[in-house]
Amino acid sequence: MPSNKFVISKPKLSIIKLPEQGMKKNDFIDDFKQYYVHLLGRDEHCRSPYYASEALSQAIRDRLMERWKETHQHYKSNDCRRLYYLSMEFLMGRSLSNAMLNLGVTDTVTQAMYDLGIEIEELISAEQDAGLGNGGLGRLAACFIDSCATLQLPVIGYGLRYEYGMFTQTIVNGEQVEKPDHWLRFGNVWEIERIEYSHCIKFGGHTEVHTDEEGHQYSHWISSCNVLAVPFDTPIPGYKNGTVNSLRLWKAVATEEFNLDEFNAGDYAEAVASKITAENITMVLYPNDANENGKELRLRQQYFLASASLQDVVSHWIAVHGKNFNGFADKNCFQLNDTHPSIAIAELMRLLMDNNRLTWDEAWAITKNTMAYTNHTLLPEALEKWPVRLMQRLLPRLMEIIFEINARFLAEVSMHWPGDGERLKRMSIIEEGPDKHVRMAYLAIVGSFSVNGVAQLHSQLLQQGLFKDFYELWPHKFNNKTNGVTPRRWLAACNPELASLITETIGDHWITDLSELKKLEPYAEDAKFRKRWRDIKQVAKQRLIDYKKRKHPMALHLDVNAIFDVQVKRIHEYKRQLLNVLHVIYLYNDIKKHGAVHHVPRCVLIGGKAAPGYRMAKKIIKLINNVANVINSDPDMANQLALLFLPDYRVSAMEKICPGADLSEQISTAGKEASGTGNMKLMMNGAITIGTLDGANIEIREEVGDENFFLFGLTEEQIEERRGHYDPLGIISQDEDLQSVMHLLESGYFNQFEPGLFDDVIDSIKSPHDPWMTIADFRSYIDAQQRVEDAYRDQDHWTKMSIINCANSGKFSTDRTINEYNRDIWKLTPQPVKHHHQ
Ligand code: 26Q
8 A cells, every 4th residue: 555655744733724715706816816826827918718717716626625624524523324426437527617606606706807807708618628428327427416515415426537538529521530538638626636545456367265364264366467546536516505525536557566576577668568558547438328348448447446436435444443344334335327337246245355354144235235226228238248258367356256146146036936947047147158248237236225227217117128037036126216417507507697587586496496496387477577588598599609600610500590409419329310310301301392481490400429439320420411511501591491510519518508409309219218318408498398208208298298398209119019010111102201301312412422421321210120210200200390390480389388398397406316316225314514614
């Protein structure tokens, strides 16, 4: 352990006690100047907003530190039960505006900067996104820890500090080009390195059985390559409550011993190379949001996270309670964000048995009462599997433990279903065959006391389908926790005009109790209120146009009077961006043939990243861009129809997009989108959903009522029923509009100089084996879009729907979600922290 090398002499209390930090305008002005001039060495000639942003962030961070320390000490002295949220992804986005909002200083600071001749928005925009996630799952983790801090729950987020986050997307000739996101290049004011809490992580080597003085046998994992896990902490402030929780991200650093052996062996180059291997572990986020099977580096990352986080918790336990682990499960709980950190189950067993001499039964009792698992997918092909051979080589001791867990589990299964060999094979954690694999979801279910899906339909389908056998064995483990989003970032901060109108109308309790928004509903009938609501939406749309105009070559085709029709999310076949494109082509064709009279002006905005290795997704991006080129350069479409692909969709982009959205596209094949969370952000900002009965759409529709939702498409049951006799060609031949659309596509109208480019895309939707059944929902989707236009024509009616959508979005706050996690799974006691300077 390096910790003893970093012991410093203990400072006197008088050094640590600081004068209270002012929260007045002039306090911020003074501190800002101090940092700008003295720390950063800039003056009035510096043109870049970067340094000003940096100086302000320092001043804001200072005001979090005292609260952070107090929260930490409060948890420590209360020795309260805690929850650790283990996630390979935390998609935090920017921190400055969120910190100002939660400290309650947004207006004061805005004014302070204004007095200095600085536009606050410029400073906010100068911050890089912390893009340490792919999409829904990563952003959910970020919204969760925001709500935990606001609800004053003792929760720590554990993740990885990737040197490179999600790639930056640029579009060149209509195609996605990825650029590495070196987000830490200019430093990160929000993090604090705590090298004194580093841990050592083992890889490779082999195991030996030893016998101790009392004759007990235990395993020794030896000859391993060791990597150091160094924690970096980021403050997570609650909303105006004095609580500041921690997000702890691990960085991989080569250990000195690690190199020493090789130096002694005399091979300098090998030693340096192995340093690089070690530090590669946290170099880059894997940019696919579906399982990319079998990559060794990914498995290293997963174990690195699990082991570092568990060692952190276990060593803290020992520091307080010694080696008596009675009560460990009462004081500690781990929530696994999908199977990505689920190796933690075997790792906790290892730490308890090998390092602390608990028996198997003692260790297992603790493990299975401490771990809880959240599933985020229904696609069987996305379930994680790791080759046994790889695990044996990289994590030999963990593989032994998994085999033992499985043996004991299968014994339990055969007690429950004697003689049912098929079931044993189906349920085994080890998938047999020439290449044995570990089924991580099964390991997670067996090792956890709670298994949850992320929306009602999803949880129900898990029980009836993917995890049916396990549900029959342990029905009590299974539960649902419908996702949410944090209303602080996704309404209060990103849409200040709408937030002010809401606060002026119903008070400001909605910020921490979103069900309060229901009080807006009567105002849907108030003409004056509607006018203000509509004006705010128009201003937001104009702002979105202005923002896009700075860079996007086709932004001039945007028009505030058109419907802003938005689909922003990762590009995936099951999310059916293609269905959206088919509708756009249909509109184009119809306007060409019959003129614009039947239609309302519409701007279709599509944004999202494709996994770099997902060829079909990349082709879909190219198609969207090609169709956009044709439509936007056709004078017949002027002020009628525009299509824009929004490059580099990310958290900070969504903060600009959702206030200006009219229509939210949630059009996945029913039964495939576990929940969706973009749907919730858009709804909260007054967009109306056009959607299938999938994921949380179902619950959104339940909340707003059918008349405030544009429903279309087959149900999950109908989709499954249709498989085997799906006949897209038959459907095309029966539908003239669809025929025209397919004809345009197949004739090469959108790829005149790139013959055959879209053949694979076209073939995929024409195939009777198309798992996403895009063609099956075409007619129903077109009809729903017609209803959208009819509704939009009546602006009063549309605005009512918009208000009702926002008013009924209360359920989709992560405050509600986290309260349910806490009530059913975590069972933490809220810890109000008294902030002494408040
Ligand atoms: C796994 C192994 C190797 C490499 C990458 C991965 C990997 C990474 C990210 C697999 C999956 C993900 C992300 C999944 C995800 O974001 N799922 C979404 O989770 C949301 C939050 O619950 C839901 O709202 C979405 O419906 C779901 O698609």
